[in-house]
Amino acid sequence: MTASPPKPKITTLVEKLSLRDSVSAEEIAALQDVLGPPREVKAGADIVRQHAHPLHSTLLISGFSARYSTLSDGARQITEINVSGDFIDLHSLLMKQMDHGVLALTDCVVAFAPHAKLIHLTERHPHLSRLLWLDTIIDAAIHRQWLVAMGRRSGLAHIAHLVCELYLRLKAAGQADEMRFDLPLTQAVLGDALGLSTVHVSRLITELRGEGVVQWANGQVEILDWRRLAEIAEFDAAYLRLQSEPV
Structure with a gap:
């Protein structure tokens, strides 16, 4: 059989x-x-x-x-x-x-x-x-949201917004917890997503670390201060529709 x-x-x-x-x-x-x-x-x-x-x-x-x-x-x-x-x-x-x-x-x-x-x-x-x-x-x-970020947000706000979004989407799928998630993407890939050079991406990650809002190394991100990160990003999660609203 x-x-x-x-x-x-x-x-x-x-x-x-x-x-x-x-x-x-x-x-x-x-x-x-x-x-x-x-x-x-x-x-x-x-x-x-x-x-x-x-x-x-x-x-x-x-x-x-x-x-x-x-x-x-x-x-x-x-x-x-x-x-x-x-x-x-x-x-x-x-x-x-x-x-x-x-x-x-x-x-x-x-x-x-x-x-x-x-x-x-x-x-x-x-x-x-x-x-x-x-x-x-x-x-x-x-x-x-990506269009708004590309056209109107600063580089720092743009990358902060991406971190907020990916964390909540991964959490919704059971793939993130305790403000930590895996992000095994190269800076070249992040640059293609953000419309920035790899050098600029590296500087922005360093700046986020310097702000004390994330630890980001070896393909892992830990959010240390969600409120401040969301403030930098002007992040509003409503577009992700993560609440229960029967359809």
């Missing part, structure tokens, strides 16, 4: 969705059934190619990935960092052709949800569909 393929672990996705509304056992099972077996993607590889026409959406089970766009000269702009529990291209179900790519920033584990199965899920589980729709709306809200 051929063994059944392993089921992907969706704990981080369920934890995140459950913050916003209750998720039933039937809905959890439906999410599990729509996903294929887990797959590994090495750091630096594309999970979704820019301009591709994917036939599935991808759940990030572990690791960090990033949405990005490239210019003709090879310059890259990261437009969102994805964390465990994110459906990194759920919008491709309706968008069809991707106007950006998704890159594995670290070694990642992913699972694919075929679009045909997702369509069937939306027809059978309307409440779960609304929760997943909310997830794509929050993605749009994150993009708006």
Whole structure:
């Protein structure tokens, strides 16, 4: 008898969705059934190619990935960092052709949800569909905040805002605790996310340390003074919708 393929672990996705509304056992099972077996993607590889026409959406089970766009000269702009529990291209179900790519920033584990199965899920589980729709709306809200940060915030406020955001998103997925989280990203990657040089990123991290608000070394961040960090960032977590509001 051929063994059944392993089921992907969706704990981080369920934890995140459950913050916003209750998720039933039937809905959890439906999410599990729509996903294929887990797959590994090495750091630096594309999970979704820019301009591709994917036939599935991808759940990030572990690791960090990033949405990005490239210019003709090879310059890259990261437009969102994805964390465990994110459906990194759920919008491709309706968008069809991707106007950006998704890159594995670290070694990642992913699972694919075929679009045909997702369509069937939306027809059978309307409440779960609304929760997943909310997830794509929050993605749009994150993009708006990144746009404001890129255009109007100082470099220090920008990087402080990113730290606040990533901490709360990782905490929502059960991946951060006690004001600590892993952030195994290079300064070059952070520079692509912030629109800054690696030298400038290094100076800003040093400045945050000097302000006494974070310890940041060896891919680990500890927030020492959340109130002051949020003050520097002018951070308002409302856009992340981390409170329970039934949909």
